[in-house]
Amino acid sequence: MRRAGPMIGGMAQAQVLTFTDRGIYCPAGDFFIDPWRPVDRALITHAHADHARWGHGRYLATHGSLPVMRHRLGDITAESVGYDETRRIGDATVSFHPAGHVPGSAQIRVEVAGEVWVVSGDYKLGPDGLCEEFEPVRCHSFISECTFGLPVFRWHPQNQVAGEILDWWQSNASQGRFSLLGAYSLGKAQRLLHMLRDGPGPILTHGAVENVNEVLRAQGLALPDTVRVTPDLDAKAHPGALVIAPPSAFGSSWARRFAQASTGFASGWMQLRGVRRRRAMDRGFVVSDHADWPELHRAIKETGAENIYVTHGYTDIFARHLNEIGYNARVVPTEFGTDEDGAEDAA
Amino acid sequence: MKRFAALFTQIDQTTKTSRKTSLLRAYFETAPKDDRLWTVALLSGRRPKRAVTTTRLREWAAERAGIPLWLFEDSYAIVGDLAETIALVLPPPNRRDDHSLTEMIGRLRALGALDEAARKPVILDLWDGLDQTERLVFNKLLTGGFRIGVSQKLMTRALAQALDRDEAEIAHRLMGDWSPDSTDWHRLIEAEDASADLSRPYPFALAHQVDDAPHVLGPIGDWQAEWKWDGIRGQLILREGQHFTWSRGEELMTDRFPEFARAVDFLPSGTVLDGEIVAWDGDQPLPFNALQKRIGRKTVPKKLLKDAPVIMLAYDLLEDRGHDLRDRPLLERRAALERLLSGLPGDAPVRASPVIEARDWDDLARIRATARDARAEGLMLKRRKSPYFVGRKKGDWWKWKLDPLTIDAVMIYAQAGHGRRANLFTDFTFAVRDGNALVPFTKAYSGLTDAEFRQITAWVRKNTTERFGPVRQVKPHHVFEIAFEGIQRSPRHKSGVALRFPRMARWRQDLSVDDADTLDHLHEMLNIYG
Numbered sequence: 102m103r104r105a106g107p108m109i110g111g112m113a114q115a116q117v118l119t120f121t122d123r124g125i126y127c128p129a130g131d132f133f134i135d136p137w138r139p140v141d142r143a144l145i146t147h148a149h150a151d152h153a154r155w156g157h158g159r160y161l162a163t164h165g166s167l168p169v170m171r172h173r174l175g176d177i178t179a180e181s182v183g184y185d186e187t188r189r190i191g192d193a194t195v196s197f198h199p200a201g202h203v204p205g206s207a208q209i210r211v212e213v214a215g216e217v218w219v220v221s222g223d224y225k226l227g228p229d230g231l232c233e234e235f236e237p238v239r240c241h242s243f244i245s246e247c248t249f250g251l252p253v254f255r256w257h258p259q260n261q262v263a264g265e266i267l268d269w270w271q272s273n274a275s276q277g278r279f280s281l282l283g284a285y286s287l288g289k290a291q292r293l294l295h296m297l298r299d300g301p302g303p304i305l306t307h308g309a310v311e312n313v314n315e316v317l318r319a320q321g322l323a324l325p326d327t328v329r330v331t332p333d334l335d336a337k338a339h340p341g342a343l344v345i346a347p348p349s350a351f352g353s354s355w356a357r358r359f360a361q362a363s364t365g366f367a368s369g370w371m372q373l374r375g376v377r378r379r380r381a382m383d384r385g386f387v388v389s390d391h392a393d394w395p396e397l398h399r400a401i402k403e404t405g406a407e408n409i410y411v412t413h414g415y416t417d418i419f420a421r422h423l424n425e426i427g428y429n430a431r432v433v434p435t436e437f438g439t440d441e442d443g444a445e446d447a448a
Numbered sequence: 449m450k451r452f453a454a455l456f457t458q459i460d461q462t463t464k465t466s467r468k469t470s471l472l473r474a475y476f477e478t479a480p481k482d483d484r485l486w487t488v489a490l491l492s493g494r495r496p497k498r499a500v501t502t503t504r505l506r507e508w509a510a511e512r513a514g515i516p517l518w519l520f521e522d523s524y525a526i527v528g529d530l531a532e533t534i535a536l537v538l539p540p541p542n543r544r545d546d547h548s549l550t551e552m553i554g555r556l557r558a559l560g561a562l563d564e565a566a567r568k569p570v571i572l573d574l575w576d577g578l579d580q581t582e583r584l585v586f587n588k589l590l591t592g593g594f595r596i597g598v599s600q601k602l603m604t605r606a607l608a609q610a611l612d613r614d615e616a617e618i619a620h621r622l623m624g625d626w627s628p629d630s631t632d633w634h635r636l637i638e639a640e641d642a643s644a645d646l647s648r649p650y651p652f653a654l655a656h657q658v659d660d661a662p663h664v665l666g667p668i669g670d671w672q673a674e675w676k677w678d679g680i681r682g683q684l685i686l687r688e689g690q691h692f693t694w695s696r697g698e699e700l701m702t703d704r705f706p707e708f709a710r711a712v713d714f715l716p717s718g719t720v721l722d723g724e725i726v727a728w729d730g731d732q733p734l735p736f737n738a739l740q741k742r743i744g745r746k747t748v749p750k751k752l753l754k755d756a757p758v759i760m761l762a763y764d765l766l767e768d769r770g771h772d773l774r775d776r777p778l779l780e781r782r783a784a785l786e787r788l789l790s791g792l793p794g795d796a797p798v799r800a801s802p803v804i805e806a807r808d809w810d811d812l813a814r815i816r817a818t819a820r821d822a823r824a825e826g827l828m829l830k831r832r833k834s835p836y837f838v839g840r841k842k843g844d845w846w847k848w849k850l851d852p853l854t855i856d857a858v859m860i861y862a863q864a865g866h867g868r869r870a871n872l873f874t875d876f877t878f879a880v881r882d883g884n885a886l887v888p889f890t891k892a893y894s895g896l897t898d899a900e901f902r903q904i905t906a907w908v909r910k911n912t913t914e915r916f917g918p919v920r921q922v923k924p925h926h927v928f929e930i931a932f933e934g935i936q937r938s939p940r941h942k943s944g945v946a947l948r949f950p951r952m953a954r955w956r957q958d959l960s961v962d963d964a965d966t967l968d969h970l971h972e973m974l975n976i977y978g
Contacts, residue, residue: 251523252515253536372536374460375528376871379898381463417915418522425516
């Protein structure tokens, strides 16, 4: 895969995609992808709040993303498409392809006059049993996230981590303790539900998690049974339960009903002992919906792209490394990473 | 190694002291004696001699991981822990070994006899037989610095519980100059004579900070007040014609401070003093940076001995003619201390730290306000009836420090933190205004909450104007109140000043850059307090 890199001609002329202070822009189609300030027309890779923001004129997203977006953003003007379905917008042809990040998440392919660019959004490789598996898309230029673009990030197999969490839950349940597990309400929470479907007791969910569950169940996603935690719920009626909640609920009055709970947090960042300790939870489980170091390399290689734009994460380091191994890589600025899917948080 | 790694993992998985204590206790009750001894050694900061330099470890780990060295180094900067970084980048093990902790350390020590090239295959082979956690623990043995969230106090308590012994006695036995090579489990823990070792210091008594005005402590007559000096807390031991100087961090500093050799000429054998080591100008302490020049040096050049001579300002007598006085009330120990030191010549390297007399708390508060003139940081308050206790026990010893000095400054550079704070921008450089320019004058990395660090981190990401390696220049926008304990002239810094213990007291979101203090103001502070 070594490619010494004269830059392709398109770079000097009008690019298929450009990087503006509002986000990634396609001049040929006059639309933005995951813009962070209000624009007329926005294509959205997935429904996490820092990618699907409020205030755009028109939205285009996958059939799987749109219901959650409507749930979160309210009354928006939006259309949805299926995976691999092509749309013509101005002089650009666009299509959405599975990214494996959360249910409905997509990479967005943009073709103008035969030149193909792909925006990865957030992604991970391999099946998680829940969302559509990442599909490599051939392109000339690939805009890749690299949240975990360091060689210290290598995930263990999902069933191994599921075993660790189940052991923890089992041990807590046998002492009559609750297991309070922090996870972001869209994606991570449902993935955990799926991983832990054969656990030793009932699963309770925070309202923010259960709201997303309802939207996804309505779309036909098979999730195990859960019990919504309401103000009048009697926690004692569910001894040894696993409780899934966004981390912001920890330490609040909401969590107080689960006295003596053992606490855990599921995130790729839990790979780092320092971050784990900063969270001050009993346990950290390494479960990420982003690509680890080997996956980033595999994904980039499989696109066949010569030009790699890296964004969101350890961009400087990752770009330098890609350049050393023969890609033409550069860093593009983003304003992702300030919300629930934040640099540290949702991963 | 599996048993020790499991202990490490379990301790790492809890934040509760009681849980850590019971885990350690169970370990001490069941582990073999040799492993126990090494565990006590490691958890009290005693580690096997370094068998391989960290430079080589980095190179070998990068090579084994198949990544360039710079990428390893950049990863290390983010992870913040060398042992962990190595454990994370290495490929998965190809077999699983289970050597005991003592065997593992034995193997490391056998490396000393090999030349460097021959050490490499041994280390690589040992890595191959360990899983990720075991590698982390093993690498900690290699690199030293075995900090796993277990304080010496916690370890001592667990050990005392496992052995059903008195905690203070165990604490005393674990003090001083021993290693698993110089002793064994029986001699260290079980043998009758706890004071066999001449150099063994006593555990230090430590103070808490007074939160409010000290009137709540009751009648002032119950309390002895002293200056709180800004030096190095130390213990000076004179036994059988020899002397030993220990820091509070249990570092033997005898050679660093040769001045104390003369103490044996003035004071009887069997004397142990607790006090503050300070650089001394003949009448009062020199600023801390004079002492700082001495701390870094194992041997001291003549000129430095002359420019920054040290003395001990002694405030407690722990052993008098071989008798342990720690159970006696402070009142008595103080009288004995004064008897002992009263007749010494003016050039003796030990003096009694004076007791400060005050009519009432308000009077004492007025005296405290003059602490900077006395080159002190504030006052110490010690209950006259109290024994000399082990460690930090609330109620008998208080420090009543001066309020810090403060200045409002602009944040201009940010750098990510290490370890617990990797991924957050936590290390900032601050500037004061000088006309239209901003002059950097200090760094600070503590004082904000985790939530504030997260907030500022998001801001830094969006407002970086330039990058210099790991350092980001940011838009001058945020103003912070910087608190510090002292200010000194420093030709090495652009601003001409160096601060002592700078930290962020408050994020002044109510202030703009134009409200920040000026270089002139900083220099005024230097003139007043420097």
